[in-house]
Structure formats: C-alpha cells, structure tokens
Amino acid sequence: xxxxxxxxxxxxxxxxxxxxxxxxxxxxxxxxxDLVSAEIGPALLGYxxxxxxxxxxDDLIAQLARAENIERxxxxxxxxxxxxxxxxxxxxxxxxxxxxxxxxxxxxxxSLEQIRLCSAQEVIEFSDPAYxxxxxxxxxxxxxxxxxxxxxxxxxxxxxxCAGGSPAxxxxxxxxxxxxxxxxxxxxxxxxxxxxxxDPSIPQLFKE
Amino acid sequence: MATLRTSIGKITGGGIKxxxxxxxxxxxxxxxxxAYVLILGERWHYxxxxxxxxxxxxxxxxxxxxxxxxxxxAGLARWVNRMALKPTAQLMTNLCVPAxxxxxxxxxxxxxxxxxxxxxxxxxxxxxxxxxxxxxDQPGCWVVGYTREQGHPVAVDLRKMIQRxxxxxxxxxxxxxxxxxxxLSGLIRLDLAATLxxxxxxxxxxxxxATDSGxxxxxxxxxxxxxxxxxxxxxxxxxxxxxxxxxxxxGMADIQVSDILLLADELNLTDATPTVTSALVRAFxxxxxREFLRLSRGSQSGDSSEKVKPAESxxxxxxxxxVNVLSAEALWSKLQRIKRLNYVVEQxxxxxxxxxxxxxxxxxxxxxxxxxxxxxxxxxxxxxxxARRISQAWQQDxxxxxxHRGMSRAPSWS
Numbered sequence: 235x236x237x238x239x240x241x242x243x244x245x246x247x248x249x250x251x252x253x254x255x256x257x258x259x260x261x262x263x264x265x266x267x268d269l270v271s272a273e274i275g276p277a278l279l280g281y282x283x284x285x286x287x288x289x290x291x292d293d294l295i296a297q298l299a300r301a302e303n304i305e306r307x308x309x310x311x312x313x314x315x316x317x318x319x320x321x322x323x324x325x326x327x328x329x330x331x332x333x334x335x336x337x338x339x340x341x342x343x344x345s346l347e348q349i350r351l352c353s354a355q356e357v358i359e360f361s362d363p364a365y366x367x368x369x370x371x372x373x374x375x376x377x378x379x380x381x382x383x384x385x386x387x388x389x390x391x392x393x394x395x396c397a398g399g400s401p402a403x404x405x406x407x408x409x410x411x412x413x414x415x416x417x418x419x420x421x422x423x424x425x426x427x428x429x430x431x432x433d434p435s436i437p438q439l440f441k442e
Numbered sequence: 443m444a445t446l447r448t449s450i451g452k453i454t455g456g457g458i459k460x461x462x463x464x465x466x467x468x469x470x471x472x473x474x475x476x477a478y479v480l481i482l483g484e485r486w487h488y489x490x491x492x493x494x495x496x497x498x499x500x501x502x503x504x505x506x507x508x509x510x511x512x513x514x515x516a517g518l519a520r521w522v523n524r525m526a527l528k529p530t531a532q533l534m535t536n537l538c539v540p541a542x543x544x545x546x547x548x549x550x551x552x553x554x555x556x557x558x559x560x561x562x563x564x565x566x567x568x569x570x571x572x573x574x575x576x577x578x579d580q581p582g583c584w585v586v587g588y589t590r591e592q593g594h595p596v597a598v599d600l601r602k603m604i605q606r607x608x609x610x611x612x613x614x615x616x617x618x619x620x621x622x623x624x625x626l627s628g629l630i631r632l633d634l635a636a637t638l639x640x641x642x643x644x645x646x647x648x649x650x651x652a653t654d655s656g657x658x659x660x661x662x663x664x665x666x667x668x669x670x671x672x673x674x675x676x677x678x679x680x681x682x683x684x685x686x687x688x689x690x691x692x693g694m695a696d697i698q699v700s701d702i703l704l705l706a707d708e709l710n711l712t713d714a715t716p717t718v719t720s721a722l723v724r725a726f727x728x729x730x731x732r733e734f735l736r737l738s739r740g741s742q743s744g745d746s747s748e749k750v751k752p753a754e755s756x757x758x759x760x761x762x763x764x765v766n767v768l769s770a771e772a773l774w775s776k777l778q779r780i781k782r783l784n785y786v787v788e789q790x791x792x793x794x795x796x797x798x799x800x801x802x803x804x805x806x807x808x809x810x811x812x813x814x815x816x817x818x819x820x821x822x823x824x825x826x827x828x829a830r831r832i833s834q835a836w837q838q839d840x841x842x843x844x845x846h847r848g849m850s851r852a853p854s855w856s
Contacts, residue, residue: 412525416501437515
C-alpha cells in the first residue's frame with residue numbers, strides 16, 4: 235500500500251496526529267513539512283505532515299550539557315546511539331482506504347507502527363486531487379508553526395509535482411491558500427514569505 | 443450557446459433594478475465599462491452591460507491598504523493581489539435567452555427573473571453580440587464598431603433602426619458624433635433611406651480631425667462624393683475651407699407664425715405674441731414678417747428724436763390694427779434678432795429649402811452645415827422650419843398616394 239522509506243516507529247497517537255521516533259540511521263531523514271504515512275489497519279493508511287521535531291532532555295543530557303568539555307565521541311554517542319529524547323510530531327491530514335480522503339482518519343495508528351516517508355509518487359497521489367487537506371493544517375495553526383510548516387510542505391510537494399510533470403501544481407496550491415486566507419492578511423503573507431525564503435525560485439513561477 | 447466559455451467572475455449580489463454585482467476574477471484593466479457579458483443562470487442566460495467597475499475587496503482590508511510588493515517578490519505579489527483584490531462590476535441586465543439554446547433561433551426576451559447568486563459571468567462571444575444586435579452578414583445590418591475586449595463586430599440592423607426615433611446620448615468625448623457618422627455612412631452605403639444631416643458643428647460633411655488622436659476622419663462628402671449634396675447656411679459660407687454644393691438662404695416669406703412661436707423661449711416672447719402675429723398675418727399675409735420688420739419703431743407722440751412717419755411706425759400699424767402698441771413694439775424688437783441673421787433674407791436667390799426637399803424626394807442624401815451660425819436660435823429656427831416643410835411635403839405625398847392607391851408610387855423618401 236505504501237512504498238516510502240521507513241523512518242521510525244510510532245510512540246504516541248491520537249485522532250489529530252501522532253508522534254514517532256527515528257531509528258539511528260534515519261535521524262536526518264525527516265524534515266518539517268514532509269508527508270509521512272502509517273498503517274492504521276488492514277487496507278487503511280494514515281497520512282500526516284511533520285509539524286515539529288523535538289529533542290527532549292533527560293538527566294544525563296542535562297549533566298553532559300553542563301560539563302565544560304565533552305569528547306566528540308560522547309556527543310555522537312548521545313545524539314545517535316541513545317537518541318534519548320527524539321520525537322517527531324505529525325499532524326494527521328488524511329487517510330486512504332479505497333481512495334484518498336483529506337480528513338482525520340477514523341482512528342489513529344497503533345503504537346510502534348512503522349512510519350514511512352512518502353515517496354514523490356505518493357505525495358503526488360495524495361495532493362493532486364485537491365488541496366483540501368490544507369484546512370487541517372490551518373485549523374491547527376495555534377499549535378504549530380504554521381507558516382514554516384505549510385511553506386516547507388509546499389516546497390517539497392512542488393518538487394514532487396515538478397518531477398511528475400506538473401509544475402503548475404504550486405499555483406493551484408497558492409491560489410487555494412489565498413481563498414482560505416482571504417480574511418487573514420497576516421496568515422497568508424506569513425506563509426508566502428516563508429515560501430519565498432525556503433525556495434526563492436518558486437515566486438519566479440508566478441507570472442501574470 | 444455551444445461555445446466553450448471562460449468565466450470572468452460570478453454574481454455576488456444586487457438586483458435587476460439596482461443592477462447586479464459581480465466579483466471579477468480578472469484584473470481591473472482587463473474589462474471596460476460598456477462591455478457586454480453573459481450571466482449563465484441555470485434556466486436563463488442573461489445579457490448584461492457593465493455599467494460600473496469598482497474596487498471592493500471582500501476579505502481582510504489590509505490586502506488593499508498594504509501593498510504586498512513590500513513583503514513578497516513582485517510577481518508573486520501581483521498574482522496574489524489579483525486573487526485577493528478582485529474588482530467588482532455592476533451589471534445592467536434586461537434581456538435573456540433560455541439556457542442551452544444553441545440554435546440562436548429564439549430572440550432575446552426581457553429579463554424579468556434574477557440570475558442566481560454565484561452564477562458565472564462570461565464575456566459575450568461574437569454569437570451573443572450578433573444575437574443582440576444583428577449579424578454582420580445579414581441584409582440591412584451595418585457594423586458600427588467592435589467590442590473592446592474581444593473585437594467582436596457589433597452590427598446594427600439599420601432597417602429596423604430607421605423605423606423608430608433614435609438618439610445617441612453620452613458625455614463629451616464618448617463618440618456620439620463618430621457613431622452618428624458611422625450610422626449615416628451605413629444608411630447611405632446600403633441606400634436604405636434618404637438622409638438629411640443637420641451638421642451643427644461642421645464636422646460631418648467634410649473631413650475632420652479627431653480631437654483625441656489627431657487622426658483624419660473622412661467626412662461624408664469624401665466617402666460618398668456622388669451621393670451627398672452639401673448645403674451651407676448663408677451666402678459665402680465656407681465649411682472647413684470647402685464651398686458647399688448649395689447655399690441655403692431662408693426667405694422671410696418662408697417663415698410662418700408657428701416657426702416663430704416655437705422660438706418663444708429663445709426669443710423671450712410674451713403671451714401677447716399670438717395676438718399680434720395673428721393681426722400681422724391678417725394684415726400682410728405670408729409676407730407678415732418682412733412687412734412687420736420693414737416698419738420702424740418710432741414715437742407717434744411727436745418725439746423729436748424719432749423722425750418716422752406715423753404710417754411707417756409699428757405703433758401706427760398697431761393702432762390701426764387694434765393691437766396693443768406696447769406688445770407690438772416688444773415683438774418687433776425681439777424679431778430684430780431674426781432680421782440680423784444674414785441667412786434670413788427678404789428674397790433668396792434660390793429656394794434652398796425646396797432644393798433640399800427635392801433632393802430628398804429623389805433619394806439623395808443632404809448635409810446642411812451651419813457654418814459660423816452656432817447659436818441655439820440658428821439651430822432651432824432652421825431645423826424647425828425645414829422639419830415643418832418636410833412634414834408638409836411628406837403629408838402631401840402620403841395623401842396623394844392614399845387617394846390614388848395603385849396608380850401612384852408610395853412615398854419612400856423618408
């Protein structure tokens with residue numbers, strides 16, 4: 235049902251999203267705005283967008299952080315071997331059964347379920363029919379850094395659509411955002427400013 | 443209606459009486475006031491005219507107040523502005539056709555229902571314009587211009603147009619004279635009627651220069667040298683440096699009391715005027731004006747400053763005719779304005795008005811340029827007088843036709 239790279243396992247979930255942690259080898263793979271998926275059940279796949287990446291402290295980390303000198307090996311060991319407090323927050327934006335739905339899944343994925351980074355093809359399939367999953371991101375704007383998450387997702391999805399031969403996808407996406415944020419000048423300009431910062435080539439595509 | 447249409451906006455409010463409102467999805471400079479649009483209702487397609495355009499941003503007012511160019515790259519900012527700052531259009535609708543009627547067979551009917559909210563608005567296509575006005579290839583139709591947005595020909599059925607009174611109204615510089623010139627050209631080219639053009643500002647008969655572009659605009663005489671007879675008002679009148687084909691002088695005997703009474707406001711005539719003029723006609727017949735103006739206004743009480751024989755004075759005539767002296771003298775004074783018009787003469791060399799009538803009866807086209815005579819008095823006197831003569835001649839022809847139906851030709855020169 236999904237073909238993306240496995241980047242970690244789920245540690246916590248609820249109806250609106252889930253939290254996972256990476257394996258040692260995939261710590262650098264997930265990025266803000268990435269589309270990930272997790273199996274929820276037979277023939278049911280949940281999709282989410284990474285909205286935050288956390289490195290929580292514990293006593294050892296706190297103790298080491300206070301030390302004057304730490305060997306590089308100790309740092310590396312804690313960053314990669316222990317990875318004690320790494321959590322990646324994901325906001326649910328849709329699910330797939332026999333088709334794709336831009337709505338919260340009927341139930342969240344179970345603990346320790348594998349989390350996959352969606353392939354470019356999956357990103358296209360998820361985002362192509364419509365841009366309606368944007369509303370789930372915007373509804374969570376009080377809890378997430380919406381401007382940068384949305385902009386990062388647009389950049390990554392645009393790259394997938396460009397590779398798939400649909401460079402105009404981004405114009406439809408921005409157009410949909412304008413419609414959604416017509417009453418929110420700060421919200422719209424915030425997302426677009428972030429978009430222009432992350433990928434300055436995208437604004438060049440908007441010619442009259 | 444089989445054309446694949448592109449929506450330029452949607453209906454968002456208004457009514458038939460106060461005009462409909464549409465939020466447009468195009469840039470404000472991509473449409474003009476006066477554009478024809480079609481509103482695609484579910485049951486009817488409504489023809490509408492754009493009567494006003496306005497900025498009416500519906501979302502966060504900061505989009506209008508704070509230029510996005512200050513925060514975003516210019517191209518992206520313009521693109522977003524185009525979506526966020528949509529102009530609105532006021533649409534006046536008065537005709538509609540059934541939706542889905544692609545046959546163009548049904549005539550547009552008066553629009554008495556309201557298009558639904560969010561009904562798409564599209565620019566009218568060539569087929570719509572043809573259905574509204576006429577088809578360029580249809581006999582009697584004449585292309586008077588092209589829609590500004592898409593260049594569709596606007597053809598007017600001149601055969602229908604000349605069956606009714608028509609007026610061109612608009613502010614200065616909106617093209618009334620140009621439209622008149624185009625319509626006249628069509629009437630002459632298609633030979634649908636004999637035309638008489640009162641060229642009040644000397645701009646139709648001979649070549650003119652566009653006030654805005656400075657381009658040369660050919661006059662009717664240049665376009666139709668054989669079909670047009672030009673008349674100039676008054677002897678020696680030159681029209682834009684051209685000597686007209688004929689001169690129009692008005693003999694005083696041609697001026698009837700009714701012609702003068704029509705100028706009551708212009709000449710500031712009093713209520714006593716009809717009484718005085720009736721007495722004048724009784725006394726002098728059709729030469730009432732000439733004879734009245736030959737009288738002099740002098741004192742009959744022996745004022746030494748006026749050496750007028752009592753019999754030649756207005757007062758003496760008034761007394762003899764049992765007319766109030768003061769009223770007669772007041773009218774005499776006011777009619778001096780007519781006397782001073784040097785195209786009004788006691789005896790014209792040629793009967794210019796009859797020449798005009800004869801030309802029209804032969805189916806020829808006439809322009810009468812007013813030369814340097816540009817006052818309301820000139821316009822009113824000359825046009826009223828000629829119109830009256832045309833009306834009389836037409837009535838005569840029509841009565842003759844009615845009396846000898848089948849033996850004479852129906853009057854066809856008007």
